[in-house]
Amino acid sequence: MRRRALALIMGLAVLAAACGDSGQESSPGPGEDTAQQTLARLDGQSLEVAAVWSGDEQANFQKVLDLFKQKTGAEVRFTSTGDDIATVLGTRIQGGQPPDVAILPQPGLLADLAGRNALKSVENVAGPAVDRDYAPIWRELGSVNDTLYGVWFKAANKSTFWYRTKAFADAGVEPPRNWEDLKKVAATMADSGVVPLAVGAASGWPLTDWFENVYLRTAGPQKYDQLARGQIPWTDPSVKQALTTMAEVLGRSEWLVGGVNGALATDFDKSVVQAFGEPPQAAMTFEGDFVAINIAEDTKAKIGTDARLFDFPAIGSSGLSVVSGGDAAALLKDTRAGRELIKFLATPEAAEPWARAGGFTTPNKAMNPDLYPDDTTRQSARAITQSETLRFDLSDLVPSSFGGTTGQGLWKILQDWLKNPTNVDGITAQLEAAARAAKP
Numbered sequence: 001m002r003r004r005a006l007a008l009i010m011g012l013a014v015l016a017a018a019c020g021d022s023g024q025e026s027s028p029g030p031g032e033d034t035a036q037q038t039l040a041r042l043d044g045q046s047l048e049v050a051a052v053w054s055g056d057e058q059a060n061f062q063k064v065l066d067l068f069k070q071k072t073g074a075e076v077r078f079t080s081t082g083d084d085i086a087t088v089l090g091t092r093i094q095g096g097q098p099p100d101v102a103i104l105p106q107p108g109l110l111a112d113l114a115g116r117n118a119l120k121s122v123e124n125v126a127g128p129a130v131d132r133d134y135a136p137i138w139r140e141l142g143s144v145n146d147t148l149y150g151v152w153f154k155a156a157n158k159s160t161f162w163y164r165t166k167a168f169a170d171a172g173v174e175p176p177r178n179w180e181d182l183k184k185v186a187a188t189m190a191d192s193g194v195v196p197l198a199v200g201a202a203s204g205w206p207l208t209d210w211f212e213n214v215y216l217r218t219a220g221p222q223k224y225d226q227l228a229r230g231q232i233p234w235t236d237p238s239v240k241q242a243l244t245t246m247a248e249v250l251g252r253s254e255w256l257v258g259g260v261n262g263a264l265a266t267d268f269d270k271s272v273v274q275a276f277g278e279p280p281q282a283a284m285t286f287e288g289d290f291v292a293i294n295i296a297e298d299t300k301a302k303i304g305t306d307a308r309l310f311d312f313p314a315i316g317s318s319g320l321s322v323v324s325g326g327d328a329a330a331l332l333k334d335t336r337a338g339r340e341l342i343k344f345l346a347t348p349e350a351a352e353p354w355a356r357a358g359g360f361t362t363p364n365k366a367m368n369p370d371l372y373p374d375d376t377t378r379q380s381a382r383a384i385t386q387s388e389t390l391r392f393d394l395s396d397l398v399p400s401s402f403g404g405t406t407g408q409g410l411w412k413i414l415q416d417w418l419k420n421p422t423n424v425d426g427i428t429a430q431l432e433a434a435a436r437a438a439k440p
Contacts, residue, residue, distance in 0.1 A: 039340050043073035047337040050079040050089065051103035051327065056293060060360065063353035068344050074337050085109070086400070093118050093332070100338035103327045104150060106396045106404075107141045110328055114144040120331040123148045125339045126346040133348065133366040137390055142328050150328030151346045154354075155363040156288045157380040158209050158323045158393060159312040162295070163284035164275060165305065167194055171283070175310035179217075182313045183248060186255050189283045196255045198275045198282035200268030201418055204411030205404070208395040209323065210250065210286065211414060215242040217318035221389050228397040230439065234431035240424045245315065247421035257282045260418055269294050276301040286312070288325065289380040293359035304374040311383055321389040325396065326363065402438035409434050 053061055058080055065076045079099060081088040086109055092098050098118070104110045113119050127148050130139050134152070142150035163175065168185075171192050176182040186196035200206045216224050219238035226232045227239070253259040257274050258266065266274070268287060275285040276299040285291075292303055301307040311320060329345045331338050344350050348367035354360040358373045361381045372378045384390065395403035395410050402409040413434060417427045 039068075039072050039344055040336065041073055042337050042340060045073075045337045046075040046077065047100040047335060047341060048077045048079060049101040049103065049341065050081050050085070050099040052081055052083055052085050052105055053103075054080045054082070056297075056359070060354045060357045063357065064345075064350055067350070067353055068341060071344070072337075072340055074340070076341070086112075089113070089118075089332075098332040100331070100333045100335050101341050102330050102332055103153065104330050105325070105327050106400070107150075107328075107392055108397055108400065110142065110150045110330060111144050113330070113332075114147075114149045118332060119149045120334050121147050121149060122151060122331050122339075122342050125331070125342050126151045129343075129346040133346075133364050135363065135365070135385065135390070137392075138363050141326075141392055150330045151342055152326045152328045152363050153345045153350070154327040155361045155384050156290050156325035157361060157384050158288040158325055159213050159321065159383065160289050160309045160380055161284050161286050161312065162272070162275060162291065162307055162309050164280055164282075164301070165308055167280070167283035170194075175308075176313050178313045179245070179248075179315040186249065186252070190255055195257050195282045196284065197249070198257045198266070198271040198285040199250070199263040200266050200271035200285075200287070201263040201415060202266050203268040204406060204415065205395065206268050206271070206287065207414040207418065208403070208410050209288070209393070210246055211242060211410075212323045212391075212394045213312045213321075214246050214315065215239070215394075216321050216323060216389065216391055217312075217315035218242050218245055220318075221321075221391060224391050224394065228391075228394045230398075230435065234435055235425075235428045239428050239431070243417060243421070243424050243427065250418060251421040264415060264418065269298065273298050276307050289361060289377070290359060292377065296358070304376045308376055309380060319388040320383065320386075322383050322387040322391075323393055324363075324384060324390055325393045398435065399438040399440065402435050409438065 051061065058078065062078060065078060068074065069076060085105065089098065089102055130148060130151060138152045139148060142148055142152055167189065171188050171194065173185045173188050176185050189196040218241055223232065223238050249255065256263045271285045272287060272291050272294040274281040276295050278300060289309070295301055295303055295307050329342055331342050348364050351362035351364055351367045352371055355362060355367065355371045356373065358377065361384055363384055365385045369378045369381055372381060405411065413427060413430045
């Protein structure tokens, strides 16, 4: 899995005419008025579901769709949109040919589509299940104007450090619980001749993940929400404090594989190999829980033995806090098969095939955690469902031209910051200018 850069949808002003009025509730058929009902038989019916997934992720989601077919008899065609899902869906909606269901990787995209009458409400379809089995934050993220439009099927814990157990054992250190301990561990590693960190800064988004995690812990969740909503400027002292704190670790070039220039030339997947490949070049890397699949496929390290994770350390008095990503199922066509698939994806049963395969976490609290393939995955999943503070990836909450586009906005400016982390005033001024330029 990789962090997705989504282009802003262009020309969607005509969506209302193309899609009709989504303000009306989807009309459930007989016996379908709650999400707790048994799935209907759909023999002879077909539907299309679109998502960004390809490769192993597509193959694992196909297992979920195969189970849906087994339970309902419906034929499901999967379409991979690639990373540019916003543009692909915008074109198809404008042409009057949307898929029945789309899996959306960004709350901002869900809100945009719902605001343009391109989505159907799923309150009657999945509302009761979401209220029962999900933390309230997931309803908030899936709702627009207090109406539920998205069910978060897949989540990602983006507050995890992956570490080489042998490197820690050889250095005689334990996984750090707080920021000061993290710096001590890094210093001990460096003193023993082991580079502490592999950083995939060339991908852009790993640096935004660093910032979001530090900001959530130093500024707190209320400031985090205000910054995401544009209610405080990027020149706010809280932003400057977060960058100054980040520099205590990322500003130490000798702590990064290849130094700053090496980090800026390294993609996120290569940083995983740097930490766990042969020969290893670093003791740890800060990446989301989803890189478990990269560790398994691209290295010989075994998750749970050679490779383990620890939560992003607390800073000051911050408790267990998680920055999360995710993928929400949304209904674009008011079809019976589409409603049934949304209903199914809101159940813990739907998460089981992918959970067993690995590289997957569900925000659905009702799924049995024993179904995850190892203790490391269970640890990450517990953080998502039990954290004191959970916030969605900030760069996915702001316009994508600012938060998630290669060569501009947050990605580019934080790369520039890494080159000169003392230039806090200049960097925050650039961030504020880019944020203003990206506002609709």
